[in-house]
Amino acid sequence: MRKPLFGIQVKLVVLLVLILVFLSLAGYQVFRGLSQIEEGASIITDRETPFVRTIEEALSAMITAENASEQGLDVDDPAQLDNLKSLEQTFETENRQFRMFIAAITWGSETDAFAHSDDGANYAAWNHGGLKGKLIVEAPDAAEAQLAAQAGVYYEGFVNNVRKAFAAREEYLSLSEAKKANEATAAKNDSKSAQTQARSFSALTAQNLRLMVQESNQTTTDSANSLLNIENTVIRDTTIALIVGFLLCIIVGFVFSERVIVMPINSLVRTAQAFGSGMLKERATIRSRDEFQLLANAFNDMADKVAHYTTGLQEEVEKRTKELTDANARLLELDKIKSDFISVAAHQLRTPLSALKWVLGILKDEGSQNLTPEQRSLVLKGAESNERMVNLINEMLVVTRIESGKERFAFVPLHVEDIIENTMIDFAGQAHVRRINLNFDKPLERLGYISADPQKIRDVMQNLIENAMRYTLDGGSITVRAVREENMAHVSVADTGIGIPDAQKPNIFNKFFRADNAVKLITDGSGLGLFIAKSIIEKHGGTLTFESSVGKGTTFHIRLPMSTPGEDKTA
Amino acid sequence: MIVMRTYLLVAIVAILIAGGGWWWFKGQHAGTSAAPKQATQGAQTEIRVSPRQQMTREQAAKVTEVALAPQVESVLEKEVQLLQALASDPEVLSATRASNDANKNLSFADITSLDTAWIATKSVTPTIQKFLTNQGAQTLLAFQKAHHEFKEVFIADAFGLNAAETDKTSDFYQADESWWVNAMNGGAGRTLHGHIEFDQSSHTEAISVYVPVLDGTKAIGVIKGVIDLSSIGAAL
Numbered sequence A: 001m002r003k004p005l006f007g008i009q010v011k012l013v014v015l016l017v018l019i020l021v022f023l024s025l026a027g028y029q030v031f032r033g034l035s036q037i038e039e040g041a042s043i044i045t046d047r048e049t050p051f052v053r054t055i056e057e058a059l060s061a062m063i064t065a066e067n068a069s070e071q072g073l074d075v076d077d078p079a080q081l082d083n084l085k086s087l088e089q090t091f092e093t094e095n096r097q098f099r100m101f102i103a104a105i106t107w108g109s110e111t112d113a114f115a116h117s118d119d120g121a122n123y124a125a126w127n128h129g130g131l132k133g134k135l136i137v138e139a140p141d142a143a144e145a146q147l148a149a150q151a152g153v154y155y156e157g158f159v160n161n162v163r164k165a166f167a168a169r170e171e172y173l174s175l176s177e178a179k180k181a182n183e184a185t186a187a188k189n190d191s192k193s194a195q196t197q198a199r200s201f202s203a204l205t206a207q208n209l210r211l212m213v214q215e216s217n218q219t220t221t222d223s224a225n226s227l228l229n230i231e232n233t234v235i236r237d238t239t240i241a242l243i244v245g246f247l248l249c250i251i252v253g254f255v256f257s258e259r260v261i262v263m264p265i266n267s268l269v270r271t272a273q274a275f276g277s278g279m280l281k282e283r284a285t286i287r288s289r290d291e292f293q294l295l296a297n298a299f300n301d302m303a304d305k306v307a308h309y310t311t312g313l314q315e316e317v318e319k320r321t322k323e324l325t326d327a328n329a330r331l332l333e334l335d336k337i338k339s340d341f342i343s344v345a346a347h348q349l350r351t352p353l354s355a356l357k358w359v360l361g362i363l364k365d366e367g368s369q370n371l372t373p374e375q376r377s378l379v380l381k382g383a384e385s386n387e388r389m390v391n392l393i394n395e396m397l398v399v400t401r402i403e404s405g406k407e408r409f410a411f412v413p414l415h416v417e418d419i420i421e422n423t424m425i426d427f428a429g430q431a432h433v434r435r436i437n438l439n440f441d442k443p444l445e446r447l448g449y450i451s452a453d454p455q456k457i458r459d460v461m462q463n464l465i466e467n468a469m470r471y472t473l474d475g476g477s478i479t480v481r482a483v484r485e486e487n488m489a490h491v492s493v494a495d496t497g498i499g500i501p502d503a504q505k506p507n508i509f510n511k512f513f514r515a516d517n518a519v520k521l522i523t524d525g526s527g528l529g530l531f532i533a534k535s536i537i538e539k540h541g542g543t544l545t546f547e548s549s550v551g552k553g554t555t556f557h558i559r560l561p562m563s564t565p566g567e568d569k570t571a
Numbered sequence B: 001m002i003v004m005r006t007y008l009l010v011a012i013v014a015i016l017i018a019g020g021g022w023w024w025f026k027g028q029h030a031g032t033s034a035a036p037k038q039a040t041q042g043a044q045t046e047i048r049v050s051p052r053q054q055m056t057r058e059q060a061a062k063v064t065e066v067a068l069a070p071q072v073e074s075v076l077e078k079e080v081q082l083l084q085a086l087a088s089d090p091e092v093l094s095a096t097r098a099s100n101d102a103n104k105n106l107s108f109a110d111i112t113s114l115d116t117a118w119i120a121t122k123s124v125t126p127t128i129q130k131f132l133t134n135q136g137a138q139t140l141l142a143f144q145k146a147h148h149e150f151k152e153v154f155i156a157d158a159f160g161l162n163a164a165e166t167d168k169t170s171d172f173y174q175a176d177e178s179w180w181v182n183a184m185n186g187g188a189g190r191t192l193h194g195h196i197e198f199d200q201s202s203h204t205e206a207i208s209v210y211v212p213v214l215d216g217t218k219a220i221g222v223i224k225g226v227i228d229l230s231s232i233g234a235a236l
Helices: A008-074 A078-107 A110-115 A121-128 A142-177 A181-276 A291-365 A373-404 A416-433 A454-471 A502-507 A516-521 A529-539 B002-033 B057-064 B070-087 B090-103 B108-120 B126-133 B135-146 B178-187 B229-235
Strands: A412-414 A437-441 A450-452 A477-485 A488-495 A543-549 A553-561 B150-157 B162-165 B192-199 B204-215 B218-228
Touching: A008 A078, A008 A142, A008 A181, A078 A110, A078 A142, A142 A181, A142 B070, A142 B192, A142 B229, A181 A291, A181 B002, A181 B070, A291 A373, A373 A529, A412 A416, A412 A454, A416 A437, A416 A454, A416 A477, A416 A488, A450 A454, A450 A553, A454 A477, A454 A488, A454 A516, A454 A529, A454 A553, A529 A543, B070 B090, B070 B135, B070 B150, B070 B204, B070 B218, B070 B229, B090 B135, B090 B150, B090 B162, B090 B204, B090 B218, B126 B135, B126 B162, B135 B150, B135 B162, B150 B204, B178 B192, B178 B204, B178 B218, B204 B229, B218 B229
Parallel strands: A437 A477
Antiparallel strands: A412 A450, A477 A488, A488 A553, A543 A553, B150 B162, B150 B218, B192 B204, B204 B218
């Protein structure tokens, strides 16, 4: 069997892949949202936080520098010149740090800030402060870079003027020490003037740094809001993706099971039902290219063979039926010929037999004194044989008439028990001789009328009782009963005779049939009596049945319909 | 009946998939527009557009209107005065006029072609060399030598094309840039400066100053001077 190209397993895998795609869609929404959240969070943690920290460091450096300058420019005692120098050094150190921080913001990285350093002085200060590698500043945007660069310019103004103020202050202290009051005052004024300028630049620098912090705060706020939006979007998108994916999975699963499993099975069921109901040309038409198609192909192959066999069988049956019909017709023809022959033969035989009977009767009755005992015995045997032959011929004539439908019935209302009683009188003597207990259970009340031909019913009763007498051994018993069963008169003749073998029961009413044990017991007999009896009873609308057990006896049952007022059967 | 039901289900699936796809596509684009502010490298002092996309004066003014602290503006004013003096130099006037005469018959297609070739050229070709060595360039170099704070000086004529320069500029056509539009001011001329600029390669910062070359009262070109920011800081 060739494996199908798109088997159910392959289709199932495709279905699972499809479901996986739907689920991946939901998963993608989750990962995309997480990625965006990570991106937004990194803006805050990786960029804005170091950025603000850098600004704070720059501001701190500037404030320290400014404090140093303010302290230095407050020095009024020439003895504190060394202190002034020390504050000046502090100021310069902070300057270098400030420049480094601003450079880091302006140029976007620590490395670029080092490259931009003032001949390594900034780098040295940076390194000395233990800040190397600790400050990470992402590339600034245009506005941030502008603000940082402007802050740098303003800070230079601050530095230049502080330096001028320091120089003027040093000059002032020298002149004061030299007791040059006028020059000292002028130098002090220059110092204060430069300090004022420095303060204004310091304010400008601080203002720019605050603006940078504001910008950064705004960016942080925007990022935080963006994160909230992303979170909501992720929840919404994921929910929708899951719902849509779930619905799609249900629908696709339903369509899959409908198309791939249910429809082929239903199609195959319909085809099988149609085929089973006799539509032998019905075939499965499944083109699913999977196992169901293989099954359909196998079914079609089987159907082809069954149809072929069935068609052949039908033709054979028709042929045999025709042969049987023809044979039956020929048999009927032969039977008719035989019946005609028997009828003709019987009629032709009865006349000479009647003549013989008459002659033998004369010899027996009138010439008996003239006959020797031996002659007399021969005449009696001849008369007896002649009597049997006449009876046989009569029975054959009856059968012929029955079969040809020419037997006449004269229906009259009668009591069946009267006919039974009269018939049994004929057998009383014989029963007595053979010590057979012949009884008639006469009903206490009359059964009522039946519409029947009294002679024919008498013939039936005579036949049945005669049979019982013949096949019941001496000392046995024969019981005749007559009862009414609703609207039927039921007459039974039960004997304790030899019984009928089971194998021969079906043939017991056939013409010329005699059971083996009956033939063995009494060779004489035509085998026509029961056929005639059954035919007569059926002509009366009744039934003749029997029950028998070998060695125990036989009971014949006659059931005749009771007569209804006004009924008049004619035949 | 079963077939109809199946077709209906397939149609529903198709609609759901199409709807889902549209929703996904929309989500993709909505995601990008909702992204937070991205950092950009360097400051943009001028808008660079192609020659076919001439900027309006109103748009250009918004880009180059820059206000620094008065102290800084004061220092820049001194530098502007130096450039104005240069702009009125007869050699500069002569070079600008000559360039205008030479370029007056150029079509826009010619200008585009020249600009494209200039941008594509990395080395100094004879054509470019002419702008670096002509009489106007000689004057500019002399000025630069006297005033070291100017890192670069060049003249763009009334058509926005280079007339003379101390260094090879990145492009040949300046009329598509906001500073030229603002400085020409429709022929009335206007003096201005730009944002602080950053040069990543030399790690220097600068401010450009733009001064019109006036022939009488009519602007016939613009001188652009690029001033080292450190010199500004030193002058404060």
